[in-house]
Amino acid sequence: MTELHWLGATELASALDAGEVSAQEVAGALLQRADEVDPSVRAVLTRTDERLLEDARAADRRRAAGALRSPYDGVPVGYKDIFVTRGTVTTAGSRILEGYVPPYDATVVQRCSAAGLPLAHKLNMDEFAMGSSTENSAFMATRNPWDLERVPGGSSGGSAAAVAAGIVPWAWGTDTGGSIRQPASLVGIVGVKPTYGVVSRYGMIAFASSLDQAGPLTRNVRDAAALLEIAGGHDPRDATSIPGPAPRLLDGIDAGIEGLRVGIVAEFMQAEGLAHGVRARVEDAYRRLEKLGAELGEVHLPISLEHGISAYYLIAPAEASANLARYDGVRYGLRVDGEDVVAMTSRTRAAGFGAEVKRRVMLGTYSLSAGYYDAYYGRALRVRTLIKQEFARAFEHVDVIASPTSPTTAFRLGERTADPLAMYLSDLFTVAAPLAGLPAISVPCGLSPDDSLPVGLQLIAPALQESTMLRTAYAFEQDLGFAASPEGRPPL
Amino acid sequence: MSDAFETTIGLEIHVELATASKMFCSCPVAFGGEPNTRTCPVCLGLPGALPVPNRKAVEYTIRIGLALNCRIAERAGFHRKNYFYPDMPKNYQISQYDEPLCVRGHVDVPTEDGVLRVGITRVHLEEDTGKSVHVGGSGRIADSDRSLEDFNRAGTPLVEIVSEPDIHSAEQARAFVSELRAILASLGVSDVRMEEGSLRVDANVSVRPVGEGEHGAKVEVKNMNSIRSVGRALQYEEARQRDALRRGEMPTQETRHFDERTGRTSAMRTKEFAFDYRYFPEPDLVPLTPSRAWVEEIAARLPELPAARRARFAADYALPAADVAVLTASPEVARWFEEAVAAYGGEPKRIANWVTGDLFGLLNDAGVELTEAKVTPAGLAALVRLVDAGRISGKQAKGVLQAMFDSGAEPEAIVAERGLEQVSDEAALQGAVDEAIAANPDAADKVRAGNLNTIGFLVGQVMRRTGGRADPRVVNELLRRKLVP
Amino acid sequence: MPIDRAAVDHVARLARIALTEEERERMQAELSVILAHAERIAALDLDGVEPSAHAIELTDVMRPDEVGECLSRDEALANAPAVEDGRFAVPRIIEDA
Incomplete structure (x- = not known):
């Protein structure tokens, strides 16, 4: 049998059901794995060993009593450190929240606990989810399990690396401009950004409220669908949450894609900076989809490609500049003293925020300030409308849109830190979906022939069409066989 | 400039x-x-x-x-x-x-x-x-x-x-x-x-x-x-x-x-x-x-607003503008007043006078809101009716109101407890009238001689002898019958 | 449009971030580059295009006027850097700036 730490969540659930292992044994195996690999991967920001074991014990008791909370009761889950956890330190990767202990649980955490999922660690991230490499964490840089000299992507790099390295079977991340999909792509796992409003944002520390969306990072597509079923659905605490129960995503996930219309984004394939090896793997993927019965066509998203990054880097920092104003040294978090409250707050924020956060807060403040609103923020909101319209037109002809997730495979640590704009361009193919609120997934499509690093295929669907998207990704994943084979695991 | x-x-x-x-x-x-x-x-x-x-x-x-x-x-x-x-x-x-x-x-x-x-x-x-x-x-x-x-x-x-x-x-x-x-x-x-x-x-x-x-x-x-x-x-x-x-x-x-x-x-x-x-x-x-x-549902449930209420108070209760202004200053006061008028059944101005005068005076002195006061609209109405019926004097009523304000008791009860009720029974007053005439022969003579102004003095004497409880109108009538040919 | 030093200082003040001399310089250069890229959207014809403040169109999401549970005072103050008399203590407030 495969070692426990390489099993996916659904496989673990089956093993638990079959009585092959106990939840405590699973937790123990995962903790041992973390001891072995995390010192080099550095995915975990706060280990919650005690809590994990305690939760696992409780799960075993429920199983013995025949009182399971869900089919996944006893399968541990990791959380990006952006989800607040009652009684467990939550930092969002920032010095300004070092040691902060929230008095409440995020809705996602609450629902996973209610389903019996033991809490397995708070995972590293770019500070306040601002970054594409996890190098912007105030505490440490997470490494890519495929090559420890490379980044795991970001901002959910800790979640992605932990799942890829076998530290947790699945984990929650958040995606604002690609923060789930890009790291999933760079470490060779599945990452889903649902339709905006499908998963509650309550208790998810805000970066850019109109874009932020939580989603799963998993070893396979089925697990992603399952985690969304567990925690998705309407939450009255989030006014932007879509009404209705959690989507049914597992039903029919294996129904195949005969006759499905898949649109290839012409502009993305012609983009400057698309790595040769990435192009090669993604083109293979397109052919595989066709082989599986899909009808391939071309769609055009010129505004998304040309102006998506600009709109994104005006809208997200503007919202962030307000969302991060609450870190002022008054009620919680870091305080650096000053002779008056202005000096205190200004010094606190200077000491508590890292360079990227300062840059984006400054950028957002500037783009909202008197005299610039119309030229920057106001204009960006209108570009957002154009991007929505562009997608709506494309979806008149196709059911799913396909593209590379990231223009390149994982880059080296430090390679892009000196050039913010180069870093921003990592998000070239991923920013459009959140701007339009659409669901998108990154699913592994093998290793690049150039550097033997993972490449991700991105699929984007119309709003609330997660089931079509997951069905497509599932068919592709099963046919490729990468995720299930040892080839799909990092050499760690 | x-x-x-x-x-x-x-x-x-x-x-x-x-x-x-x-x-x-x-x-x-x-x-x-x-x-x-x-x-x-x-x-x-x-x-x-x-x-x-x-x-x-x-x-x-x-x-x-x-x-x-x-x-x-x-x-x-x-x-x-x-x-x-x-x-x-x-x-x-x-x-x-x-x-x-x-x-x-x-x-x-x-x-x-x-x-x-x-x-x-x-x-x-x-x-x-x-x-x-x-x-x-x-x-x-x-x-x-x-x-x-x-x-x-x-x-x-x-x-x-x-x-x-x-x-x-x-x-x-x-x-x-x-x-x-x-x-x-x-x-x-x-x-x-x-x-x-x-x-x-x-x-x-x-x-x-x-x-x-x-x-x-x-x-x-x-x-x-x-x-x-x-x-x-x-x-x-x-x-x-x-x-x-x-x-x-x-x-x-x-x-x-x-x-x-x-x-x-x-x-x-x-x-x-x-x-x-x-x-x-x-x-x-x-x-x-x-x-x-x-919006229409909210509009339909809008209460009467002050301007409308003022117009209605002026028209329905025939009150002067100054009274209207005071009585409609808050919805609680207006409601209180209207309840009192309804309980009273007589001239609204009588109730208005008592509310804006004595009652507000007591509220001000005590620093109490009308809604918190122990005096009820029905209580005030009962009090004014006692005055109208001549059972207590206006001056006595002020004292009764103070007692109502302090204790929350009904005016009838206070009047009974204090023995305030006016005596207007002629037979009961006859003795006191005779005594007053006997004790003040000069005054009685003046009245007999046609100096009617002096009746007031004799009325006062009867009031003193009855501890203020005599109905002065009845006393006046008895004195006239006795002394004026 | 390149952003000048005065603008950097003004924005830092609005954002309440005390920048070092070196940070001010770097910020000016970096923001200028990013804004120059962002200004590509100036070329788009946006006449008659409505802004989208939200990804998904929902309206009229409200909650009933019902009282729920509060944090205890200890929970509310648990993470405070400074507490006095059950309140969050801050250095003196200046009205301007």
Whole structure:
């Protein structure tokens, strides 16, 4: 049998059901794995060993009593450190929240606990989810399990690396401009950004409220669908949450894609900076989809490609500049003293925020300030409308849109830190979906022939069409066989 | 020269809504309380918390808008207003900017010179801040060495009402605020207590020489904590600016603080640069599109407003304007009065006299609201009926009212207990009348001789002998029968 | 449009971040580059295009006016850097700036 730490969540659930292992044994195996690999991967920001074991014990008791909370009761889950956890330190990767202990649980955490999922660690991230490499964490840089000299992507790099390295079977991340999909792509796992409003944002520390969306990072597509079923659905605490129960995503996930219309984004394939090896793997993927019965066509998203990054880097920092104003040294978090409250707050924020956060807060403040609103923020909101319209037109002809997730495979640590704009361009193919609120997934499509690093295929669907998207990704994943084979695991 | 200036005043009024829970979370709304005992992740601005608007607060805002003759927006939205202040948990206030719930209304304000129509620019909904206590120095912000923050009030629903600059004197401003407060009180949407800050008034005042097209510098006056201080502060400010202009000085644009104690306004430290609030649409909240059906339902449930009530009181109860003004100043007083009139069944003016005179006197002395008083409308009606029936005198009734006020007892019971009831039975009074005549032969002779003025003296003597309980009209009649041929 | 030093200082003040001399310099250069890229959207014809503040169109999401549970005072103050008399203590407040 495969070692426990390489099993996916659904496989673990089956093993638990079959009585092959106990939840405590699973937790123990995962903790041992973390001891072995995390010192080099550095995915975990706060280990919650005690809590994990305690939760696992409780799960075993429920199983013995025949009182399971869900089919996944006893399968541990990791959380990006952006989800607040009652009684467990939550930092969002920032010095300004070092040691902060929230008095409440995020809705996602609450629902996973209610389903019996033991809490397995708070995972590293770019500070306040601002970054594409996890190098912007105030505490440490997470490494890519495929090559420890490379980044795991970001901002959910800790979640992605932990799942890829076998530290947790699945984990929650958040995606604002690609923060789930890009790291999933760079470490060779599945990452889903649902339709905006499908998963509650309550208790998810805000970066850019109109874009932020939580989603799963998993070893396979089925697990992603399952985690969304567990925690998705309407939450009255989030006014932007879509009404209705959690989507049914597992039903029919294996129904195949005969006759499905898949649109290839012409502009993305012609983009400057698309790595040769990435192009090669993604083109293979397109052919595989066709082989599986899909009808391939071309769609055009010129505004998304040309102006998506600009709109994104005006809208997200503007919202962030307000969302991060609450870190002022008054009620919680870091305080650096000053002779008056202005000096205190200004010094606190200077000491508590890292360079990227300062840059984006400054950028957002500037783009909202008197005299610039119309030229920057106001204009960006209108570009957002154009991007929505562009997608709506494309979806008149196709059911799913396909593209590379990231223009390149994982880059080296430090390679892009000196050039913010180069870093921003990592998000070239991923920013459009959140701007339009659409669901998108990154699913592994093998290793690049150039550097033997993972490449991700991105699929984007119309709003609330997660089931079509997951069905497509599932068919592709099963046919490729990468995720299930040892080839799909990092050499760690 | 003294008449050669004109004043322009615009008012901004903040009203705390009396909802059960806060604007964006389920913490209770209440005044005072132990600091920081009514907070939650949302109103404390904790990381990850999200606002969800209170439907009742939106309904109250629409109710206010309708009462102020506003147009209710078909689409309204919330914006973030960004500025740092330690009493504001998120360092932005969720407010409304270019899409307020209500726009373009007016209030008809009764003044001594007739009705003044004041335009209402907008009515919008936002959230209140916490409260700072300044420690060290004199306890004022200027020389304190630190401040302490209590967030119990943070997130209380707050409505901002902005008037057009249609007000041209301190007295008009006072009358406007008074009328607005009466309207808000009728609507039942707020406690409207200026001392407790549930109604807050800021004014923009500018004075310019008559005929000059340009408005003078706008001076913002803050800290007016009662309707009376609105009048005093603006009167002072008007005079101050006029005097400055007479001296050839231009008043500067600034914010001034009214000092209740000295009756003066003084400049607050001038801002170094204009605030840049960086308003943008609140991404955590979605637009409001109040349906026509909902607005009509709210309109249908609007209570009688002060202007309508005043007209009705004048017409139905035949009361003079002064009584109407006092009796309709608050919906509670009006309701109390109407209940008393209904219980009484006689001339409403009689009840009005007792309420505005003796009863209000007692309330004032005791510092008690009418609604909290032990005297009931039915009790007052019963008391006045006792006087009408001649069973007690008007003077005695005042004492009985005091007793009712103190104990809450019924007037009949007090009259019986004190043995106050007038004796009007002729047979019972005969003895006292005979005694008085016998004891005062000179006076009796004068009356017999036709000097009827002296009857009063004899009536007084009978009253003394009966401990004041005799009905003087009956005594008078008996004396006449005895002495006048 | 390149952003000048005065603008950097103004924005830092609005955002309440005390920048070092070196940070101010770097910020000016970096923001100028990013804004120059962002200004590509100036070329788009946006006449008659409505702004989208939200990803998904929802309206009229409200909650009933019901009172729920609050944090205890201890919970509310648990993470505070400074507490006095059950309140959050801050250095003196200055009205301007």
